[in-house]
Amino acid sequence: MKRVSQLTALALAFGLACASSRAADTIQALNFQQLQQAHGTAIDTRPSAFYNGWPQTLNGPSGHEPAALNLSASWLDDMNDKQIADWVKQHQLNAGTPVALYGSEREVQAVEARLRRAGLTQLTTLSDALQEPTRLQRLPHFEQLVYPRWLHNLQQGRHVTAAPAGKWRVLEAGWGAPKLYLLSHIPGADYIDTNEVESEPLWNKVSDAQLKVMLEKHGIRHDTTVILYGRDVYAAARVAQIMLYAGVKDVRLLDGGWRSWSDAKLPVERGTPAKVQPEPDFGVTIPARPQLMLNIEQARALLHRQDASLVSIRSWPEFIGTTSGYSYIKPKGEIAGARWGHAGSDSTHMEDFHNPDGTMRSADDITAMWKTWNIRADQQVSFYCGTGWRASETFMYARAMGWPNISVYDGGWYEWSSDSNNPVVSGERGPESSL
Template identity: 30%
Template sequence: MTHLISAADLAHEIEDVVVLDVRWALTTANTPAGRKDYEAGHVPGAFFVDLDTELAAPAGEGGRHPLPYPEVVQAVLRRAGITEHSRVVAYDGKDSYAAARAWWVLRWLGVSDVRVLDGGWAAWTAAGLPVSTEEPADRHGDVVVRPGQLPTLDASSAATLAREGLLLDARALERYAGETEPIDPVAGHIPGAVNSPTTEWVTTEGTFRRDLAEHWAHVTDGADLSDRPVGVYCGSGVTATHEMLALAELGVDTVLYPGSWSEWIRDPSRPVATGRLPG
């Protein structure tokens, strides 16, 4: 089973799926630009979903992008006409980082049939497919969300997994190593975590690599992980889901630490490792 769909296949199935536009970006004024991009043109029939306010709760003790309030997401999904049996496709601008967050959140809430448009909006337009500026009317879906359908890690279980299993840090190597930190107030990583930048799982076109298995073998140094749990974190629980999507394509089960680094560092008693090795 693949969790991805090509632009051509989405165009073929467009009448049978619910499409969510999850483009996510910041303008120079530090205001969301995803909505502006959506209004300028989107996949016909797509509903816009804001990652910061609808796929995450407000920043705080749980990090920069805590798990969303279920009732907020339910309202969004009902607006898009989603029911218990809906097939859903999410896309973002190109690399599928935000779309992967939607893929994970919806499945965590019990929406089982969710796929991601591989290559996002860039792939759709590159294929010369139709573009719309019309926002669809409320479709009055009746889905009932059930949070907790996917397991998660908290800080304690993430620390344990780093020692006893495999905990992947999906951020850039420089942030993992503590050499730079442009977003969070503390640099470094969870001791024992292995760096695996999510940017290395996609091509320059924004589509997932076709040699995912080979790349996974490189990340793990060829180790047999069949009996070891795998967890993933990043800065705030967004790009980690992208890596989880890549691994899901390989049949590798993973668990998200939603609070990620931005939650970990809120407690100064938690250890911080630096350097380019797990530590």
């Protein structure tokens, strides 16, 4: 019998499987090499934490298969058929695309069923998924976005991957009085009001001296690991980014915020936080990382450059000047020369950066979104929004993605628009407007 090439055998496998088992409408399982030869796509059906790099077991494989997409089975209840179809279209999949799924049997079956309803037919499993650690990909700093079970295990004193090096603290961040916190919060979490890190008239960060007092009051030194979460992820991110600027070495976010903890049905407690033992000294001069927070002149210097991007993390209606986005900000428009980094439907949403469960969208998706507007990892990149919250969330994602030269322009649109001499632009426009 003649020998046939692997590619020919693969084609025969596809053809025979589709012809002989139409009732099951399935094809033979593929290994990673075969999937590549067939120009197919792998889909990771596990939660995004494991896709990003957290091992499912203490010494298990870390990351996802190269170029794999993430469509977690845990998202399916939050996605209607149109949203699944839009996801398929966005990732340029079609009925003839070979697609190999991996994850648990239950996860794979659930995702497969929804993809078939969306019109994909060449669905199978990846037979050697996660079996070759050296080829797996992960977020360069996945540990900066923790997930609920990891935090729970840490609290229980169990061994965890990427454990804090020393003392650690959990804080819930929110604006104003801790009304929801008092009803239910993560056990042992302290509460920090965002008014402790930013103030009127422009909602810029408070002085360095005030930051020092605040951090010491909350029992935080520069070498304390701080794990932040919020009812709104960007509230926690705002505090996190300012702490990093101040000099806290290890600041992490609970990916997906309070919702992710609640969805995981982990223990909660109510009432006021336990009394915190203040630290006598933060331990380093604040700011230890001044480069993470830009002023207006530093932000202006990034405009219209190929090696830098001043990035607007605002909704499209805000970016084109249909609305200011805020009741207390009257001027509409955008910084002339800024690049659009996406955000969400309005000034209180960040859907463009979130999976259906509120966790961070895949780094590949975010990178592709930014590339359209000439925003790249090899540039000096500074994010801004109206007053810093959305920009800080994006900063934390870019940090987890390993972008090396990032910052937040603290004043944002509020500060820029308060001076009529600053150049402003409105109306529909594309990436070329920032060149």
